[in-house]
Amino acid sequence: MTSNLNKxxxxxxxxxxxxxxxxxxxxxxxxxxxxxxxxSKNIFIPLTEICRNDCGYCNFKKNxxxxxxxxLKRKEEVLADLKEAEGYGCKEALFTFGExxxxxxxxxxxxxxxxxxxxxxxVVDICQMTLDETTLIPHTNGGNYSYDDLKRLKEVNASMGxxxxxxxxxLMELPAHNxxxxxxxxxxxxxxxxxxxxxxxxTTGILIGxxxxxxxxxxxxxxxxxxxDEYGHIQEVIIQNFTPIPGIEMESWPEPSFLxxxxxxxxxxxxxxDSDVSIQVPPNLNNDTAQIFLLCGADDWGGxxxxxxxxxxxxxxxxxxxxxxxxxxxxxxxxxxxLCVYEKYINSEWLNDTLLTSxxxxx
Ligand code: SF4
Numbered sequence: 001m002t003s004n005l006n007k008x009x010x011x012x013x014x015x016x017x018x019x020x021x022x023x024x025x026x027x028x029x030x031x032x033x034x035x036x037x038x039x040s041k042n043i044f045i046p047l048t049e050i051c052r053n054d055c056g057y058c059n060f061k062k063n064x065x066x067x068x069x070x071x072l073k074r075k076e077e078v079l080a081d082l083k084e085a086e087g088y089g090c091k092e093a094l095f096t097f098g099e100x101x102x103x104x105x106x107x108x109x110x111x112x113x114x115x116x117x118x119x120x121x122x123v124v125d126i127c128q129m130t131l132d133e134t135t136l137i138p139h140t141n142g143g144n145y146s147y148d149d150l151k152r153l154k155e156v157n158a159s160m161g162x163x164x165x166x167x168x169x170x171l172m173e174l175p176a177h178n179x180x181x182x183x184x185x186x187x188x189x190x191x192x193x194x195x196x197x198x199x200x201x202x203t204t205g206i207l208i209g210x211x212x213x214x215x216x217x218x219x220x221x222x223x224x225x226x227x228x229d230e231y232g233h234i235q236e237v238i239i240q241n242f243t244p245i246p247g248i249e250m251e252s253w254p255e256p257s258f259l260x261x262x263x264x265x266x267x268x269x270x271x272x273x274d275s276d277v278s279i280q281v282p283p284n285l286n287n288d289t290a291q292i293f294l295l296c297g298a299d300d301w302g303g304x305x306x307x308x309x310x311x312x313x314x315x316x317x318x319x320x321x322x323x324x325x326x327x328x329x330x331x332x333x334x335x336x337x338x339l340c341v342y343e344k345y346i347n348s349e350w351l352n353d354t355l356l357t358s359x360x361x362x363x
Contacts, residue, residue, distance in 0.1 A: 005271045010218035013267040024266045028297035031273040037294060037328045038338040042092035042303040043085035046311045048072050050107050051098025053182045056175035056249040057210060057242055060312045061098055064106040072110040078126055082134045088306045091362050092340040093136040096312065099143025099182045120149045127156035131358055139340035144187050147194045154200050158341035158355050161203035164188050167223040168216040175250055176210035189223060196231025201345040205238025208264055209256030217264060221271050228275055235342040236278035236300055239265050243285050245315050258289055262296055269297025283324060284316040291331040
């Protein structure tokens, strides 16, 4: 099989059974260029837990009237977190937070108190502070952005991210996304496209097990591939599994099967085999099974933090880096640290001088 898969080929992989699965796993090995498995040592900073969406699987968003909610972190708090992360040798400042939080009055009031008008002004300033006052490199993942906002964020982020999750409009009718206007796939594909036009190194991915069909998984992977081929900005594709957690709206929703994860990782690997795009599987969502995905072509564990929890999956702690190394080596691979931005983008075609200088301190 070549790496130029069409929808039918992908569906064949997603429906594979028995020894076919083993054969496909062996196929992925042919495309491996080395035995390195990467991760990025980061700190995860949730600037706000307020979000305009309400996804059925969300365990991150908090209501504005929740006394525990992070409405908007103070700059000084963020700087203290970043300084602590520096002490742990972290290189990536991952700013992940709810989308369009400034639609809520309580966030507007905080922004005004801190001297900002819009969330985007605050985020740009936080990223600038990170570059000015720390050695960490910003990577922002804050939902959909307009072309103009992305243009501003590009100047202060080495890379950015937004999960496509799924390209099907049908999911907007299901519990996963029926209260989440920001999960409209057209909007998300437009954000990812604009990032490509602006030459922003970009991370995206799909979320499986939220009510999609296999056809829709195939179409989602192909939609990402199309943008990747057009703009060359997709550095990694995350294959993430839905994990039910008590208390979320979809707590009784069935998890995707282990084999479905295997099939989807294989499909992603073979689809992107000609593109120098990494396939990432979050190790904390696959505690006992993570190693097998390395045998299906996954070559990246994503961000792993020695200092902060995975706020989006708060019940799934990251493995320690020692543990990650052990399980990677046990599977026959070598664990190696990467930056949030992949090597091939570290040049003036993609990044400005300030970012290149900041990155050079880590090389
Ligand atoms: S999953 Fe993300 S977009 Fe959806 S409600 Fe939670 S924070 Fe918002």
